[in-house]
Amino acid sequence: MYDTLRFFTQSCADLLDEYFESEIIKAHLAGSSIIGTALGPRSPGTAYVLLHHYMGGIDGAVGAWGFARGGMGAVTQALAASLTASGGTVRSSATVEQVLVRGGRAAGVVLADGEEIHAPVVVSNLDVRRTFLETVAPQHLPPEFLAQVRRFKIRGSSGKLNIALDGLPHFPAIPQGSPCTRGDLHVTDTIDMLERAYDDWKEGRWSRAPYIDMLIPTQIDPTMAPHGKHYMSVFVQYCPYQLADGGWTDARRQAFGDTVIETIARHSPNFKDLILHAEIRTPRELESEVGLTEGNIFQGELTFDQLLFNRPIPGYAQYRAPLRGLYMCGSSTHPGGGVMGAPGANAAGAILADLRRKA
Amino acid sequence: MLTASEPHYHQPLLKTPFHERARAASQLDSFVAWSGYSTVDVFTSVEQEYFAIRNASSLYDLTPMVKYRIAGADALRFLNRLVTRDLSKTGPGRVAYAVWCNDEGRLIDDGTVFCIAHNEYRVCTAERQLDWLSASAIGFDVEIAEVTEEVAALAVQGPTSCALLRALGLAGVERLKPFELGQFALPGAARPAPARIEMMVSRTGFTGDLGYELWMRPADAEGVWDALMEEGRSRAIRPVGSRALNIARIEAGFLLPNLDFVSAAHTLRVGTERSPLELGLAWLVDFNKGHFTGRRALLEEQRRGPTRQLVGLDIEGNKPAHNALLYADRSGRKPVGSVTSATWSPTCKRNLALAMLDAPYIALGSTVWAEIYLNRELVWERRMARARVVERPFYAPQRRRATPPADF
Amino acid sequence: MAAGGNGQYDCIVVGGGHNGLVCATYLARSGRSVLVLEAAERLGGAAVTREFAPGFRVSACAHLLHLMPAPLMRELGLAGHGLKLAAQALPTVALSADGAHLRLAPGDLSDLAQHSPADATAYAQWQALAQRLTAALHPVLAEPPPRLGTGSWRQRAALLRLGWQIRRLGRRDMRELLRIGGMCVQDLLDERFESGLLKGALALDAVLGSNLGPRSPGTVLSLLYRIAAAGGAEGLAQPQGGLGALSEALARAAGAAGAQMRTRAAVERIVVRQDRASGVVLASGEELAARVVISSADPKTTLLGLLGSEYLDAGFVRRVAQLRTRGLAAKLHLALEALPQFRGLTPAALRGRLLVAPSPDYIERAFNHAKYGEFSAAPMLEITVPTLADPALAPPGKQVLSVIVQYAPYALAAGWQGQRQRFTDLVIDTLAGFAPDLRRCVASAELLTPPDIEREFRISGGHWHHAELALDQFFMVRPVPGAAQYQAPVPGLFLCGAGCHPGGGVMGLAGRNAARQVMREAA
């Protein structure tokens, strides 16, 4: 019980100090404590973020991560197929402009093209800021609730590079033919390096020596690239949504990408020569393209004030919006982000319970 | 590209220094993982191997036992604060079975403590304990080093084991009393092994029978194995796997972690960890020796009295009560515990089990009912079998203690 | 009251810090024979006044009194025992490089309104909220924390009371408390205020004495805590004669209640017989017997040093060994020939508490260095000039400047040996940025780094709170689970210092709570 209490309150660095002595092992594990998080490994509460990343499991290996054949897209395709098979309908290219409110309760949605769709239950997968500040007219919500929504912290701190490669890069540190390149490759030398990477983010610049978490899934799933070529997915921590010295520009985005590529190249001499194309994504693009506000990967930070009974908003942690018929099911809600599905499943539970009560 | 036979991630297994010999002797190629090593489950048949333990001589590779060297000015003080029994009586040349607990008095592991010299010990454990040993070392002048890979270990057990070792030239081995250890040499001359082999021998084992454990350098392992197999031919020696050993250890009433209890270091659910008192190991708990980890919690538990205990059961019929639930009466309405280990005992000709039972059913002689599922040519039947709480060990032959042991 | 017939005391208190003295007073008042054993030559622990340059005296560690609840001071009768305040309700002046300092005085937000009218309103609202929240928190501080999972009626009742205390806040405040309780102070300040100076001043209060920066989660709670300790009445005071005068008054109160006190009596070890603490052995070899031993030394010293792990369970020992106890606050004392001129401040304004903490970012950057074992390139400072209200501390016409400097890590990567002068110069230069003629006024300087504090005050790591006061070492888990009710696992041994709930600062609640626990458990 006391250990649980401490998990929520401790810093990842302190937690790891209690269990390990090797700097590289600590740094490796600490990576999971900062992914998507606007905190450093020495910030209290990051022990929880570490745990958050070990919450799942793949094929019986607790805490393991896996690849989906065809990429993450395959997971959501399968989810959509499951929905359809259960009798649901999916429409894409259907931007919701507004939640329709009739008689003090949600009654459907209005799409960007003006189409109205009516339903007694509306469930929003958008983060709370988008849901309540952009799609629901403010007069339908308690002002205090809205004030809390505005305070909901959803700062972006991660970037992403998708790199097309002409061949498999060579990492001298990894023995030739080792299965290691198939897994997750991290650039994490020490906890201090991660902490300094965070210091850069606090100052409104991308990390000069970033934490890098990269995968080359085409080694396992060749369907993702033309024959003989490879795709590398690079997750980068930290990259701010707003730069201290002015806004993001194409040149700055490129400079961010270069920092990342240089960092990888330091560990792989032939890496740069193999690059066919690099798609560079800062929190700006994650926001505009994927729809993640400020590019926050969890639809809201995973700090105590936004966890458990506080997630997303104190008093509204039960997936129900303060507007009858409107629910939340995105990663802004408990237990938070990652391709996990728990918020969606929990929300369905809450909605079904309400429907049953009425029936 | 990932081929189908590859695991998600690589989990390498070490080979013990006896591995090549074991593989050669194995008919079934049935190896299992044990503490990071691959070891033999069954060589030929469980029954034959079992009878080698009880009626002749057996060889069992126990190299995967985790071994620590513990030395330093505070070694004894450290160990006495670690384990529940008093080790001050275990002087040089002596071995003691001991258990240790967490602060709540719940069992973390059991093992044997070998006192090699004053303030120098070897501790053999079932699982890796460095984390707990290091925590326990705070404030003590003691050095702890894992030496698992530096020491090969072979158990020679069975009524002819002493004769066998003597025949091999281990002079004076017959004078070792139970739980004593000594340094011995296997003379070089006539053996397949070219030179003298020094080793430590302890009169210990996991069979409850006459037997010894041989501790040697890995480089000497094959030489010792060969010598024993050669000399043991006339004494019907057999290498045995863990399945046969498991029958013997249940007869002897010994506990196995993860079968009879789960270490408190691993339990996730509240209430599944066990105290030594609950496991019937009160004789290993010395409240008068000074403080040890878990003492206050155990005292409190003793004051409250037992709520459940591990007991020995003698069950009617001959179908082992594997994983059976236990009930207060035949109706099977009131659950009172469950079986942790079960076997048909070929030597005692009794259907035996170790079981965790609720008070008050733990008293000797009380009767409970075991729910057993019988497979009659794939037709399953449920049987309620009467089970009586009996004394442990179930099997304790005189020769286990006799010094010098009988010659064969 | 003297020792009983067989030379045995009812209670021996190890360490005569302010908490030890408070504890001893309550125990002596309950009719027990009490002996306080203090290793140093004077009582008071980190609340003492001593000479640091010929003729110059200063509060050697703690320099402002602001946490001790008024009811406790009344209960102890400190005024009657000679405590006088040279100054109280001191204003805080947040220094600004451009001379546009911000002055915050109790009940006077006029200067803030000049800086930012919006902040004046917002600050008043915050104060009101903080008042309500801390009114609920104060009783929590003034009682031993409940123990989890024992099932005893008393523990359950304590938990219920705690829950009720928070429920009583009403739904709105309760939710706000649960939301901001774990938050970092910078986010809270950014939600509410715009003035960097105001935010900097409040952020300083939230991180002073701890290994945290304004962006560290949990710092809102430290801020509330500071207010809660004094029962919501936040007032900075300066005892006449320095903090040592407070300790002297506490000692007189203890003496009046019948407690005996011995200084230069370092306890070497706590004696355990039959699994019970039964007395102590002094460094001199002298053995003293007692039915109960209560230690105000820090938990690591008490449990691992004086008691020893052989009397404790291994898991518990590991938790104690892992306590985070490395201090980050240093103290600089300057003996001044004359009062320096602070730009934009009248000499009268120097009577207040001066802060160099112009913004949360400034503090966070100062904190950054500490993470890597460096001292801050631009440190955060809390400054007093005690001689303005209490001229007797220095020779006539001369002044004393007392500065708390953060961050100065205990384990400086470069080692403190070669860095003392550089660090002293850095602090003086930082001050000189506001008072250009300061250097000319300095007659001598004394620097106390955390290792110095460790040595002089016998506090592991030289830590302000004896053990870091952060969420994972807080309340029911302070200092560690298994000793969070002032009771060590060895019967008859208690803790009463800053390492216990509710933590450090010259507050006295740990001592009082511990005394209550002793009376309850060892009747």
Ligand SMILES: Cc1cc2nc3c(=O)[nH]c(=O)nc-3n(C[C@H](O)[C@H](O)[C@H](O)COP(=O)(O)OP(=O)(O)OC[C@H]3O[C@@H](n4cnc5c(N)ncnc54)[C@H](O)[C@@H]3O)c2cc1C
């Ligand atoms: C760079 C990056 C790397 C990551 N890596 C991993 C990883 O390796 N593993 C992992 O588990 N997690 C990872 N994550 C986190 C994970 O992707 C997210 O937490 C998760 O996808 C969030 O799922 P969601 O369903 O809650 O929300 P979203 O996926 O954000 O879904 C919201 C949906 O709503 C749509 N939408 C928005 N506005 C409207 C509107 N007005 N009308 C209609 N539709 C709208 C959006 O288009 C979007 O499809 C990563 C995230 C990022 C950014």
Ligand SMILES: Cc1cc2nc3c(=O)[nH]c(=O)nc-3n(C[C@H](O)[C@H](O)[C@H](O)COP(=O)(O)OP(=O)(O)OC[C@H]3O[C@@H](n4cnc5c(N)ncnc54)[C@H](O)[C@@H]3O)c2cc1C
């Ligand atoms: C640089 C600095 C500045 C501070 N400034 C302030 C401030 O302005 N205001 C404020 O309220 N708080 C301040 N504090 C915090 C405050 O000083 C402490 O938290 C508080 O004084 C602790 O009191 P205590 O009685 O719990 O322990 P201590 O004062 O540490 O008392 C413990 C006593 O035990 C004695 N002792 C230890 N070992 C033995 C032994 N073996 N035998 C006998 N005696 C022993 C010690 O000598 C000491 O006297 C400051 C702390 C620091 C480090």
